[in-house]
Amino acid sequence: MVRPKEFDEEEVLQKAMIVFWRKGFRATTPNDLLTAMQISKGSFYSTFGSKRELFLRCLRYYSAQIESQLREFLANPNIRQGLVKISKQVMDSACNEKTGCLIYNSASELSPHDEEVDRIIKNAMKRSEKIYCDRIREGQLSGEISSDMDSSAIARYLITCFAGLGAVGKAGASRKGLEEVVAVSLQILD
Amino acid sequence: MVRPKEFDEEEVLQKAMIVFWRKGFRATTPNDLLTAMQISKGSFYSTFGSKRELFLRCLRYYSAQIESQLREFLANPNIRQGLVKISKQVMDSACNEKTGCLIYNSASELSPHDEEVDRIIKNAMKRSEKIYCDRIREGQLSGEISSDMDSSAIARYLITCFAGLGAVGKAGASRKGLEEVVAVSLQILD
DNA sequence: CTTATTCTGTACCTACAGGTACAGAATAAG
DNA sequence: CTTATTCTGTACCTGTAGGTACAGAATAAG
Numbered sequence: 058m059v060r061p062k063e064f065d066e067e068e069v070l071q072k073a074m075i076v077f078w079r080k081g082f083r084a085t086t087p088n089d090l091l092t093a094m095q096i097s098k099g100s101f102y103s104t105f106g107s108k109r110e111l112f113l114r115c116l117r118y119y120s121a122q123i124e125s126q127l128r129e130f131l132a133n134p135n136i137r138q139g140l141v142k143i144s145k146q147v148m149d150s151a152c153n154e155k156t157g158c159l160i161y162n163s164a165s166e167l168s169p170h171d172e173e174v175d176r177i178i179k180n181a182m183k184r185s186e187k188i189y190c191d192r193i194r195e196g197q198l199s200g201e202i203s204s205d206m207d208s209s210a211i212a213r214y215l216i217t218c219f220a221g222l223g224a225v226g227k228a229g230a231s232r233k234g235l236e237e238v239v240a241v242s243l244q245i246l247d
Numbered sequence: 248m249v250r251p252k253e254f255d256e257e258e259v260l261q262k263a264m265i266v267f268w269r270k271g272f273r274a275t276t277p278n279d280l281l282t283a284m285q286i287s288k289g290s291f292y293s294t295f296g297s298k299r300e301l302f303l304r305c306l307r308y309y310s311a312q313i314e315s316q317l318r319e320f321l322a323n324p325n326i327r328q329g330l331v332k333i334s335k336q337v338m339d340s341a342c343n344e345k346t347g348c349l350i351y352n353s354a355s356e357l358s359p360h361d362e363e364v365d366r367i368i369k370n371a372m373k374r375s376e377k378i379y380c381d382r383i384r385e386g387q388l389s390g391e392i393s394s395d396m397d398s399s400a401i402a403r404y405l406i407t408c409f410a411g412l413g414a415v416g417k418a419g420a421s422r423k424g425l426e427e428v429v430a431v432s433l434q435i436l437d
Numbered sequence: 438c439t440t441a442t443t444c445t446g447t448a449c450c451t452a453c454a455g456g457t458a459c460a461g462a463a464t465a466a467g
Numbered sequence: 468c469t470t471a472t473t474c475t476g477t478a479c480c481t482g483t484a485g486g487t488a489c490a491g492a493a494t495a496a497g
Contacts, residue, residue, distance in 0.1 A: 079359075080360075081273075081355075081356060083271075083273045083274060084273060084356075084360075155358070155359040157355065160418065161355075161414050161415075161417075161418060162355055164414070164417045164418035164419070165347065165351075165352055165355045165356070165414070165417055166271060166274075166355070166356060168345070168417055168418065168419065169269075169345040169417070170270075170274075175419065178418050178419060179418070179419040182415070182418055182419060182420065206431065207427075210427045210428070210430075210431055211431065213415075213420070213424050213425075213427065213428050214427075214428045214431040214432065216411075216415060217408065217411035217412060217414075217415050217420075217425075217428050217432075218407065218408065218411055219411070220410075220411040220414035220415050220418075221406075221407035221408055221409070221410040221411025221412075221414065222407060222411075223414065224351050224354070224355070224407075224410035224411065224413070224414050225351075225372070225403075225406060225407050225410050227351075227354045227355055227358055227359070228350065228351060228354035228358065228368050228369070228372055228410075229354070229358065229365065229368060229369040229372060230372065230403070230407075234403050235403075235407075237397075237400045237403065237404075238400070238403050238404045238407045240400075241396065241400055241401065241404040241435060242404065242407075244435060245431060245434060245435060
């Protein structure tokens with residue numbers, strides 16, 4: 058009774074996400090999106106409504122992805138190893154690909170001016186903080202990490218360090234310099 | 248022989264800078280600038296050439312300003328006190344004013360796509376790193392700071408932490424949480 | 438083989454970004 | 468009081484962002 062959609066919604070969402078990630082919201086034109094997503098203008102607007110609505114979906118989608126990736130990294134039995142892997146990923150995306158993290162990019166570009174974006178971002182931050190926090194408390198109980206400090210303070214500290222890596226990486230810091238910074242940053246756990 | 252300029256170039260440059268700082272490059276329209284600078288379209292284009300050229304001047308101007316401010320803070324005989332003051336300023340501009348640092352904002356928005364912007368930013372980073380580094384070496388010689396680590400590693404670490412504060416502050420972190428983070432961050436100096 | 442739904446593609450539209458191009462007023466030096 | 472320079476203001480221009488609105492092809496269910 059009906060012609061089926063010829064594209065997979067999630068697949069094209071992923072493609073759109075990558076464009077927003079690389080160029081930012083404002084610098085991305087409808088044309089950029091259509092080219093990347095390989096769908097027609099008609100399908101675009103009937104499926105996603107508008108550029109902004111699509112962006113919001115991308116942001117939520119991205120947030121879910123990094124959240125599950127974060128869980129995966131921190132599932133490493135050695136928490137320091139997990140953190141080093143996270144830092145490597147952060148440095149890769151900041152120094153090499155020059156993309157950084159879509160959440161922080163959007164916070165910088167839009168958060169002060171778009172309430173819905175702000176909500177999504179705050180939510181993502183809260184959730185990832187909890188993931189770090191739980192894992193750190195675990196590490197403290199097992200004696201893997203010093204118990205001198207509050208686990209949530211450590212969690213926020215780590216998040217801040219990683220955000221900083223992303224920022225200075227996009228600003229042109231060398232990969233090698235950042236690896237030294239990571240080494241310094243993680244000393245706090247001892 | 249000539250009618251003098253009715254506006255002070257540096258004064259209107261400062262006003263333009265604030266607009267770019269708050270809204271970012273792309274989101275700032277010529278109209279925003281004209282309104283803030285209070286000069287006519289004619290004067291605008293004859294004096295500054297184009298939006299982008301004006302932006303580049305603002306970026307250099309900003310860079311010089313924070314550099315001298317940084318020197319001032321670090322001139323504090325107690326280096327930790329100087330760092331705390333810097334962190335307060337960073338947190339203010341990220342959490343309260345939601346502006347953050349124009350250098351990092353521009354890095355995030357434009358650096359991957361604009362060579363000249365990239366040059367200015369890398370230069371600013373290099374200069375501020377040197378300022379930190381010199382002061383830290385001084386602190387190490389006077390015994391104020393542990394000499395276990397390379398001064399330039401510490402400098403880059405501090406810069407990264409401050410950049411991180413700015414990023415998570417704009418992403419909605421609470422001021423109180425960030426102050427805890429600062430406390431954790433500075434432990435490394437002991 | 439009709440029908441309901443979805444596809445692709447093109448044409449069209451409005452608003453504004455970003456800038457140019459005068460015309461005409463102001464003013465200090467000579 | 469002319470002249471050279473700069474000011475203000477308005478009018479105008481081009482390109483593109485961001486979207487709407489069909490027309491006409493495709494296709495699976497019944």
